[in-house]
Amino acid sequence: MAAISFQSVSKTYASPRGPFQALDAVSFDIAEGEFFGLLGPNGAGKTTLISVLAGLVRATSGRVLVRGHDVQAQYAAARRQLGVVPQELVFDPFFTVREALRIQSGYFGVKNNDAWIDELLHNLGLADKASSNMRQLSGGMKRRVLVAQALVHRPPVIVLDEPTAGVDVELRQTLWQFIAKLNREGHAVLLTTHYLEEAEALCSRIAMLKAGRVVALERTSDLLKAASSNVLRFKIDGQLPREFEGKARVTGRIVQLPAHDAHEIEQHLAVIRHAGLRVEDVEIRKADLEDVFLDVMTAGRAEVAA
Numbered sequence: 001m002a003a004i005s006f007q008s009v010s011k012t013y014a015s016p017r018g019p020f021q022a023l024d025a026v027s028f029d030i031a032e033g034e035f036f037g038l039l040g041p042n043g044a045g046k047t048t049l050i051s052v053l054a055g056l057v058r059a060t061s062g063r064v065l066v067r068g069h070d071v072q073a074q075y076a077a078a079r080r081q082l083g084v085v086p087q088e089l090v091f092d093p094f095f096t097v098r099e100a101l102r103i104q105s106g107y108f109g110v111k112n113n114d115a116w117i118d119e120l121l122h123n124l125g126l127a128d129k130a131s132s133n134m135r136q137l138s139g140g141m142k143r144r145v146l147v148a149q150a151l152v153h154r155p156p157v158i159v160l161d162e163p164t165a166g167v168d169v170e171l172r173q174t175l176w177q178f179i180a181k182l183n184r185e186g187h188a189v190l191l192t193t194h195y196l197e198e199a200e201a202l203c204s205r206i207a208m209l210k211a212g213r214v215v216a217l218e219r220t221s222d223l224l225k226a227a228s229s230n231v232l233r234f235k236i237d238g239q240l241p242r243e244f245e246g247k248a249r250v251t252g253r254i255v256q257l258p259a260h261d262a263h264e265i266e267q268h269l270a271v272i273r274h275a276g277l278r279v280e281d282v283e284i285r286k287a288d289l290e291d292v293f294l295d296v297m298t299a300g301r302a303e304v305a306a
């Protein structure tokens with residue numbers, strides 16, 4: 001049985017400018033124990049899909065099963081299987097961290113949960129904040145509490161919606177170590193993130209959403225294999241040659257160009273020489289997930305995987 005099964009999920013929002021289709025027949029399964037990445041640009045529909053999964057938004061058509069439980073028809077059973085870390089920082093300012101976690105345990109009917117709460121606090125670097133009031137915590141600390149809250153009932157399926165947005169390096173490392181440990185112990189993880197190096201490092205399989213549709217769904221290693229094998233990276237002083245427009249990824253003075261082989265690298269360098277440009281810090285690196293992502297999003301490669 002799949003940990004999560006999205007079955008032809010569509011969502012149309014009513015908006016002042018008329019109906020807006022945020023999800024268009026999204027179908028895929030996430031296996032038990034899998035670490036799965038859901039990627040896509042702003043507005044692609046990731047949060048909408050997670051909200052449908054969490055029972056917060058009703059799909060216009062299609063259905064979602066969590067370990068066999070329909071999120072609409074069997075809401076309570078499905079919700080018990082899920083630990084959802086929301087993107088937004090929502091919290092009750094009147095409680096201490098421990099109180100907030102006890103209340104959340106009670107919400108799921110879990111009694112005498114202090115041993116697990118202590119383990120969560122320890123693993124998330126919150127042990128010395130247990131008696132702090134929620135409103136005294138920094139944004140990063142609040143996010144740690146949100147993660148702990150999502151896990152109080154030991155859900156077999158963990159859903160993280162951009163958990164590392166605006167989070168410092170230390171918390172990211174703490175968080176990923178802990179989530180990776182839970183995954184090794186058998187928990188399935190669904191992650192959305194804009195940090196593609198995190199997705200590349202953590203996720204064994206990735207789906208890419210674009211305008212509400214699945215445009216790629218593959219093992220991470222296969223996505224990387226399918227990409228152009230190399231990237232030529234250099235700093236440039238002056239105008240980008242017209243030949244590179246639409247091909248290059250430009251960040252300030254840094255230009256990155258996909259290059260399949262030595263011949264293509266030589267061709268790129270010839271274009272630069274011909275344009276009389278001064279380049280610095282030339283290097284050749286292997287293509288990464290960000291290159292694949294940009295490729296999929298800009299080329300509009302419409303490979304809708306089943």
Ligand SMILES: Nc1ncnc2c1ncn2[C@@H]1O[C@H](COP(=O)(O)OP(=O)(O)OP(=O)(O)O)[C@@H](O)[C@H]1O
Pocket residue numbers: 013014015020022040041042043044045046047048049
């Ligand atoms: N309640 C709503 N009413 C109308 N339109 C909505 C509503 N919620 C979301 N949308 C629209 O649906 C689309 C998908 O939004 P969603 O938040 O799911 O995207 P996302 O992939 O999570 O984006 P981001 O990376 O910015 O978080 C967007 O165009 C958004 O404006």
